[in-house]
Amino acid sequence: MPDQYPSGRPSSDTLSNGRSPAGPDSAESAGTDTSITDAAITGDAAITDAGAEALRAILADPEGAVIGLDFDGTIAPIVHDPEQAVADPAAVAALARLGHRVRSIVVITGRPARTAVRLGHFADQAGLSGMTVLGQYGVERWDAADGSYSGHPEPPEIAEVESALPALLDELGLTGARIEHKGRAIGVHTRELADPAAAFTALLPPLSELATAHGLRLEPGKFVLEIRAAGSDKGDALREFAAEVKARSLVFIGDDLGDLPAFDAVRDLRDRGTPGLLVCSASTEQDVLADRSDLIAAGPSGVAAWLTDLADAIESAKAPA
Ligand SMILES: O=P(O)(O)OC[C@H]1O[C@H](O[C@H]2O[C@H](CO)[C@@H](O)[C@H](O)[C@H]2O)[C@H](O)[C@@H](O)[C@@H]1O
Numbered sequence: 001m002p003d004q005y006p007s008g009r010p011s012s013d014t015l016s017n018g019r020s021p022a023g024p025d026s027a028e029s030a031g032t033d034t035s036i037t038d039a040a041i042t043g044d045a046a047i048t049d050a051g052a053e054a055l056r057a058i059l060a061d062p063e064g065a066v067i068g069l070d071f072d073g074t075i076a077p078i079v080h081d082p083e084q085a086v087a088d089p090a091a092v093a094a095l096a097r098l099g100h101r102v103r104s105i106v107v108i109t110g111r112p113a114r115t116a117v118r119l120g121h122f123a124d125q126a127g128l129s130g131m132t133v134l135g136q137y138g139v140e141r142w143d144a145a146d147g148s149y150s151g152h153p154e155p156p157e158i159a160e161v162e163s164a165l166p167a168l169l170d171e172l173g174l175t176g177a178r179i180e181h182k183g184r185a186i187g188v189h190t191r192e193l194a195d196p197a198a199a200f201t202a203l204l205p206p207l208s209e210l211a212t213a214h215g216l217r218l219e220p221g222k223f224v225l226e227i228r229a230a231g232s233d234k235g236d237a238l239r240e241f242a243a244e245v246k247a248r249s250l251v252f253i254g255d256d257l258g259d260l261p262a263f264d265a266v267r268d269l270r271d272r273g274t275p276g277l278l279v280c281s282a283s284t285e286q287d288v289l290a291d292r293s294d295l296i297a298a299g300p301s302g303v304a305a306w307l308t309d310l311a312d313a314i315e316s317a318k319a320p321a
Pocket of ligand 1: 070071072073077078079080081082083085108109110111180182187189191221222223224226256258
């Protein structure tokens with residue numbers, strides 16, 4: 001696991017940084033170290049100065065803005081069965097409205113691109129005809145414009161890992177762990193086990209060893225350990241996409257460890273002059289992004305509410321007087 005990741009283990013604590021989330025579940029009061037900006041977009045939520053600056057840039061020039069989002073835990077609520085994790089219809093509806101106004105909407109996910117498109121119902125939304133999905137941390141791509149899918153070749157080592165897994169899980173007494181076959185990656189989920197956190201901790205060293213032995217990497221997430229090819233991460237994917245579409249500003253919304261590189265990319269880009277807004281989809285399972293974000297949304301429902309507010313604000317700025 002890369003050093004910059006503070007912990008691979010899902011947290012069972014509630015958010016501890018005292019910042020108030022945007023969205024319907026918002027409960028805490030705003031911290032004193034942040035400034036409040038346009039209440040129409042952030043409600044009572046605290047936003048950093050850099051975030052407020054980016055928000056102003058987005059509102060002033062939506063045609064230059066890229067809206068980047070993670071899928072699971074951000075626009076799709078977390079559920080036990082990954083096949084049942086559908087996008088929140090309110091988030092999709094807001095994105096469809098934003099799709100008419102902004103430069104691009106891009107979902108950057110650990111899911112295969114096809115899975116995210118299917119679970120998000122992205123292909124049937126009129127407003128999303130310019131959307132892009134970058135799957136498996138950027139090595140797969142779907143473009144709504146022509147419905148095309150593309151991707152790197154699947155690493156053959158994944159099949160070797162797959163055949164080694166049953167014996168390893170048996171040995172650890174964790175045969176009940178859900179295996180998610182993603183073609184170019186394989187996920188081991190502990191959410192449905194009696195003690196998901198203990199199972200996650202027990203699996204971390206042997207799965208890390210297994211990944212390394214096959215020249216692959218371990219990607220930890222919320223009660224999931226994924227073995228995948230090294231190479232692209234969400235930061236690379238976001239940087240390349242922002243350059244491709246010539247983004248003049250960006251937002252990235254995420255919830256989990258795999259989103260950290262995308263957060264770093266937004267920080268790098270804003271250090272170089274492109275305004276960027278970082279939004280954390282907060283949960284009690286993972287708080288690593290909270291301190292790194294400009295704005296905290298109260299989970300996927302808070303993200304959907306924030307996107308809706310953003311669409312309202314952009315549309316009303318465009319409405320004739
Ligand atoms: O990059 P993301 O879009 O956030 O995808 C990351 C992983 O998300 C999925 O797992 C998570 O969501 C599941 C469904 O809600 C949940 O059961 C699981 O505990 C979460 O970790 C997905 O199944 C993985 O393949 C993704 O890599």
